[in-house]
Amino acid sequence: MDAVIVGGGTVGLCTAVFLARQGVSVRVLERRPTVSDHPRAFGLNPRSAEIARWAGIEFETDERNAGVASGPSLAELTPTTGPIKLPGIGPAAQRSCPQHRIDRAALDLARDLGARIDFDAEVVGVTDDGVVTTASGETVEADYVIAADGARSRVRDLLGIGTTGPGVLGGHMLNVLFRAPGLPVPEYSMSVLRNEEAVGILMKVDHGDRWIFHVPGGDPAMPVSEFQRLIRAATGVGDVEVDVISMLPWASTARVAEKFRQGNVFLIGDAAHVVPPTGGFGLNTGVADGHNLAWKLAAGGDALLDTYELERKPVAQFTMEQSLIRGEHRDLHWDLRPERAADRAAVGMANVLVVIAGYRYDSPAVIDAEPMPSMEDLVLDGAPGSRIPHLWVQPGKSTLDLVDGFTLLTGTKADGWLAAAAANGIAAHEVPGWADAAGIDEDGAVLVRPDGFVGWRTGGEGSEAELREALDRILCR
Structure with a gap:
């Protein structure tokens, strides 16, 4: 039995590992020339961490003081939350790590396990019986196709699978990756900076000198000098050297695919569901999708494969709804104290650990x-x-x-x-x-x-x- 995965991001590469570990022949088709070096997410929650532990996906973890602070500059930050540390629920704790590092670890392991990973392989056609066509004219036939090609999934569109949910919520953001040697490292992992000259969210990428700055409504066509000015103004460090590396636009979005399976094609990750960023549930939900689907593909049987959607779609819907609630009640999301349980219940908010690992399958x-x-x-x-x-x-x-x-x-x-x-x-x-x-x-x-x-x-x-x-x-x- 063989499977083609369309999309070589974190979810696609991790799923390739899960399948290869269970004896499935896997080929990944990724339109980009290589693994992205621009992080979008920053770690795995405890459930995803234990899945990675099971799969043998090993990567260096950063020591982060998870939490949020805000202020007019890095020198004038006030904690919005206390340090956020999730209680242990299993053999692996939450792991802080920029997404690209996880991707590279999964890529190397997938190849070691025999998976074929093809970059510069853009998919332009797919049929629900498992025939994929690339932009180079190659036709790839597989028993199953897995769409892990992101929020703007071409596979989903080619198959005519619609989505439900609120869609895009408000304006877009621009994720700016830059290098700034010597920029002071704040106490908490996320700094919301706001003054008369600039507004944005600053996050340290790793132990080196790379950072992310999220610019509300940022225009990637703006001169690099303008982004340098904004970063200096927001941080309050007027003489810091800023080297802009790359930019990724994004928008907070909430939507779930109407179907997670059509014929022999399955949707996972952002191709199946997109959730707002509050809570950091998006990447982690996608990893769990792949883990659920992989053993069922390996076991075989059409009726068993039908249970993928029956199990994962309700989880995606629940996760999307919980992320939307958290976006409206951020103080409750960050405050994990038991004494806030009644406040959470009043707005329909589940404890974050329930969202991460407390859901149940009924199929x-x-x-x-x-x-x-x-x-x-x-x-x-x-x-x-x-x-x-x-x-x-x-x-x-x-x-x-x-x-x-x-x-x-x-x-x-x-x-x-x-x-x-x-x-x-x-x-x-x-x-x-x-x-x-x-x-x-x-x-x-x-x-x-x-x-x-x-x-x-x-x-x-x-x-x-x-x-x-x-x-x-x-x-x-």
């Missing part, structure tokens, strides 16, 4: 799915449809690290289930403390899907045939 690939019980509390209790509970089984090794394809995790008195797993050819592990964490008896078990989500939970002893039936149901066969 034929889950047996007896249970709904999300709370918008405020992150509940990872072994319920079918939820991400499995995290327990350290030994130093540096989590229950999530035990997941290798379909995996059975059991209590400490479940020899029958261990034997049933062996007979069905799937991995199984007896885990002390698992019964309490996953809501089962010590002779019970949880069948975990390859993406780390609970597919089935059973409280007592069973048999080889019962486990086989559960596998067949989850695989929709």
Whole structure:
């Protein structure tokens, strides 16, 4: 089985890794000449970080004091938020890193795993039965096509798939990447600068001398000298040397594709959904799309592949709505204190951890799915449809690290289930403390899907045939 991924950004390259790890032949077609060196996002949330950990995508992490400050210059900043540190929810913490560094790590690993990555390969035609045409005239046939070609997805347009949602929200911004040796580094990762001469958002890119300045309504046709003037005026450092490297226009947008699948073509990442930047959910939602789709493509079966849209589209819709609410109530988004729970509930805002990892799947690939019980509390209790509970089984090794394809995790008195797993050819592990964490008896078990989500939970002893039936149901066969 082979797959073509249209788009070699972060989501496309990570998905190439996920597929190659599971034995799928992968080819990526990217219209640009190389990986972009201009970062748009700045890291992976804890769920995406644990997915990258599972996939072996390794990259250098920056130490950032996450938070927001504002003022008329870098010398006169007032914290808008305190330091923002998300509680641990699994084996990997949130990772701060400019997006291009993640891209390069995923690119190298995908190639090491045998994926073919073609740059300067612009796609100009696609059919829903998996035939792709490039601008050079090459015709590429694949079992499946994955559109990871961004918010202005050509694949989505070629297939005539519409979108819903508010669309573009207000005016555009210009993301200006520049080099400024010696510019003072502020305490927090984001500085909102506003004075009579200039307005913008300043972010440090890495440990070097590169920065991003977001200019409201910025015109890329303006002379470079004008951007240099704006940056000096905004920062209050009139003699700083400013070398403008590149510019990317963007606009806060909220929209979800009407379909995530058409024939043998699947939409992931911004091709499937675009969410406003508040919360940093966009890139991370796309990574989870690819992770969900990859194991289903590897497992095969048309009915199973239908569950991709059934599971991921509601998550995209929920994430978009939550980002819109956060844009209207930024103080609540940044304030993670439990005492603000009632305020969040009053405006329909979920706790950020619930948005990141508390959503639940309800599809034929889950047996007896249970709904999300709370918008405020992150509940990872072994319920079918939820991400499995995290327990350290030994130093540096989590229950999530035990997941290798379909995996059975059991209590400490479940020899029958261990034997049933062996007979069905799937991995199984007896885990002390698992019964309490996953809501089962010590002779019970949880069948975990390859993406780390609970597919089935059973409280007592069973048999080889019962486990086989559960596998067949989850695989929709």
